[in-house]
Amino acid sequence: MIPFSDLRKLFPLKAGAKSTIEFVELSPDKQPKATKMLTLVVKGKETFSLGGCKYNVLAVKETFKNGAGETLDTFTALYAPDLQASLARRYDEGTSTESVNGYETIKPLAE
Secondary structure: OEEOOOHHHHOOOOOOOEEEEEEEOOEOOEOOOOEEEEEEEEEEEEEEEEOOEEEEEEEEEEEEEOOOOOEEEEEEEEEEOOOOEEEEEEEOOOOOOOEEEEOOOOOOOOO
16 A cells, blocks of 8 residues: 555554545556545554453554545454554444454564
């Protein structure tokens, strides 16, 4: 993805913050067709357990739309500011099909 705005302005994330970023998606096989939009809404703070550890995370709703404004994907990312990483994604939030897909453990890249 190539954003058309400075992503450094998004951080640090704070509860209640809302940002919209226009970007183009790149693929090695084809030329980009059109721009897309990503809206980030920081809904609040939570605690998320990963393995035997608990992390303070921000719940960030991410909504991707195409150039025509049609929603392509939406989920809530659980972002750990201390790690500067998303630990999980929550889909279908608030419904009977709600699910959380996250890492099982965090390990260093090189041991």
